[in-house]
Structure formats: structure tokens, C-alpha cells
Amino acid sequence: MSQKTVIAASDLNLTFETNDGPVHALSDVHLTIDKGEFVSFIGPSGCGKTTFLRCIAGLETPTSGTLTVNGMTPDAARRARAYGYVFQHAGLYPWRTIAGNIRLPLEIMGYSKSDQAERVSRTLELVDLAGFEKKYPWQLSGGMQQRASIARALAFDADILLMDEPFGALDEIVRDHLNEQLLHLWERTEKTIGFVTHSIPEAVYLSTKIVVMSPRPGRITEVIDSPLPKERPLDLRETPEFLEVAHRVREGLRAGHSYD
Template identity: 80%
Template sequence: MTAAPVISARGLDLTFETNDGPVHALKDINLDIERGEFVSFIGPSGCGKTTFLRCIAALETPTGGTLRVNGMSAEDARKERSYGYVFQAAGLYPWRTIAGNVKLPLEIMGYPKADQAKRVEKVLSLVDLEGFGKKFPWQLSGGMQQRASIARALAFDADILLMDEPFGALDEIVRDKLNEELLKLWERTQKTIGFVTHSIPEAVYLSTKIVVMSPRPGQIYEVIDSPLPRSARPLDIRDSEEFLQVAHRVREGLRAGHAYDE
């Protein structure tokens, strides 16, 4: 099993039927994601990065090709609760406390009561929210809410974490801090992470593999394996020569993929 990729797409196609005719959202996507990788999807809007992530989560159904998640079909993987999903908005329930929100998936998945409390405490400390369990979402800042939503996705035993522009709505200072924390979290939990973003520095800073996508139809333009060290990436690594080179390559890829047209 160790050799088999966690996520594997072959010739994946997705066409939406809309009132204005068919929209080719994904075209011939081929990609393998190995266990423990941190893979970023970057590209302009309409390049299908979010759609592809939603396909992995079985929230969209591809119209062609094959997609295996944890060796199963994406639909079966969803039913097996193989992944945690973090959306662009925190989407916490206002009527639940932070602990109550993190507990939500555990209740649905039928974890024993005693275990629930232990897990909530563990993941809240993992995202630096110890002591905030009894607060309500409106009492927390946007960044803290998003951390709580990450805790919610980590609370159950899924070894894949799918994140759809989780920090897109936050200001850059908070975003930097959360990026740094996310890397630490990834190192500690050994999860496989799929991360959608449209920020080049964010993608380069976080990833072991950067998937550059281009629009109309959404397809993979280039997959860049990051030469940056896997662990120990302080924030100021972003000033290093290596980092800038990777960022430059991503930007070139986006340009060649017509990301800057219009």
C-alpha cells in the first residue's frame, strides 16, 4: 500500500451542463499525490482548481476518466470519511460553541462521548485554540474562526486534508501566521494535504508539489516539485534564492498557461 498514491487521477474530465451550453471545467487531468505530500493547486479563477478538489471530495462527479482516493472511488472514500474538508469560509454554526462545532463531525460519525471530549481538546490545542472551546464563533476573530474550522476537519481520523482557499478571506499578516502554523501541523500529523490557492508565495511556501493550472478548459499546465526542504521552513525562507526561483517558475507557468490574459 505504501507505494500506491493516495490520490490518483487518470484522464479526468468534467463538463457542466449549464443553460448557456456545456462548460468544460476539467480536461484530461492526470495527477498522482503520494502519502504525506503537501500539494497546492494554483491558477486563475475558472481553471478548475476548486472543481478538482471537489471531485476528490466527491462533491462533484467527473464525467470521464478515473479517480481513486485511498484506493477507492472518490464516492466510497467520502462514505468512508477519508478526508477532512476546509472551506473558504469557516462556516461554523453560530448556535454551537467552538468545542461544539469541532464536535459536530464526531457526533455524526458516532464517536463515543468520552473520546469526543478528548479529541476536541487535542485538536483545539493543535490549532492553538486551547481555552476557547466554550466561546461562541462571533466572539472570535476571522483567523481564529478559520483555525477552529481546521480543527473541525482534523478532529476525526482522516489522513487526507483538503483545503479550498482556506485563508483567502484573511489579511496577509494573519495569513502568514496561519501558513506557518499549518506547516507545523502538517509535520506533526503527517497528513496528505490538497490546498487550493491563488497566491504564489503561499503555494511555494507551503507545498512539496505545486500544480499550476490554466483555464478554459481547466487543465494542468505544469507540476513543479519543490526543491525546498520538506521540514523546517521558517517564514523568511521566502527571501531565499531558491524560493524566488520556484516562485518565478510558477509565475512563468501561469503566464504561459494564459493566466494573465484579458
């Protein structure tokens, strides 16, 4: 295990017992994620991509296998506040202002008042929401709400950012814009990002590593290291290199489905 390994999974299995018998949500998952990587998990519904992310976050417990986050168990990492988590729905508290929502984790973690204020303004700046501190969530568009929820995950400076289809509920125009912003943010903060998505262009555009998964049982079928440069303008997506990677992802997804 190299010094730079942040997340390491080996022989990971997770089986849910349901009334219709056991469901193999994750089967023999091997994966290592290094510091500063942007890793996307892509695959059809039921392939276990969200479940895997939740395992990393300590929100689900694997049935067998080992999983470490920053060299700790996921639960210990969760207690050490090693990561920020962004859900598909922004889930901002309607009774808190945007600043109040970003302050939520800081209050819970016991940061001082002045530290809170400083972090709130810094993270709002980071997601381009400065000036919206006093607005309530319902006064913001869906895209802005999701940006606020990313700011909330960034506020306490965890090294890892876990994102579960954060832009899944947004329209494509907003999504493109947020993808671009997310890359800027990643560049500036040098975080390790785990990103679950349904969208091939999104995965290819954002990631340094694309993990293709397939369902029944949920497993990793292919891990593609992206040859794309770190500098990625939006029109990168029309280049042959981009299309080549997208093609490989699509092939990987198809291969996972060949038997059914």
C-alpha cells in the same frame, strides 16, 4: 501505482451543461498524489482547481476518466470518511460553541462522549485554540474561526486534508501566521494535504508539489516539485531558492494564458 499513492487521477474530464452550452471545467487531468505530500493547486478563476478538489471529495462527479482516493472511488472514500474538508469560509455554526463545532463531525460519526471530549481538546491544542472551548464563533477573529474550522476537519483523524482557499478571506498578516502554523501541523500529523490557493507565495511556501492550472478548458499546465527543504521558517521566502520556485510558478501561469 506505488503503495504510497493516495490520490490518482487519469484522463479526468468534467463538463457542466449550462444554458450557454457546455463548460469544460476539467480536461484530461492526470495527477498522482503520494502519502504525506503537500500539494497546492494554483491558477486563475475558472481553472478548475476547486472543481478538482471537489471531485476528490466526491462532491462533484467527473464526466469521464478515473479517480481513486486511497484506492477507492471518491464516493466510497467519502463514505469511509477518508478526508477532512476546509472551505473558504469557516462556516462554524453560530449556535454551537467552538468545542461544539469541532464535536459536530464526531457526533455525526457516532464517537463516544469521552472520545469526543478527548479529540476536541487534542485538536484545539493542535490549532492553538486551547482555552476557547466555550466561546461562540462571533466572539473570535476571522483567523481564529478558520483555525477552528481546520480543527473540525482534523477531529476525526482522516489521513487527507482538503483545503479550498482556507485563508483567502483573511488579511496577509494573519495569513502568514496561519501558513506557518499549518506547516507545523502538517509536520506533526503527517497528513496528505490538497490546498487550493490564489497566492503564489503561499503555494511556494507551503507545498512539496505545486500544480499550476489554467482555464478554458480547466487543465493542468505544469507540475512543479519543490526543491525547498521540509524545515521552512518564514524568512525562507527571501532566499534565492524560494524566489526561483516562485518564478517558475509565475512562468507556468503565464504560459497557460499565452493564447488569449
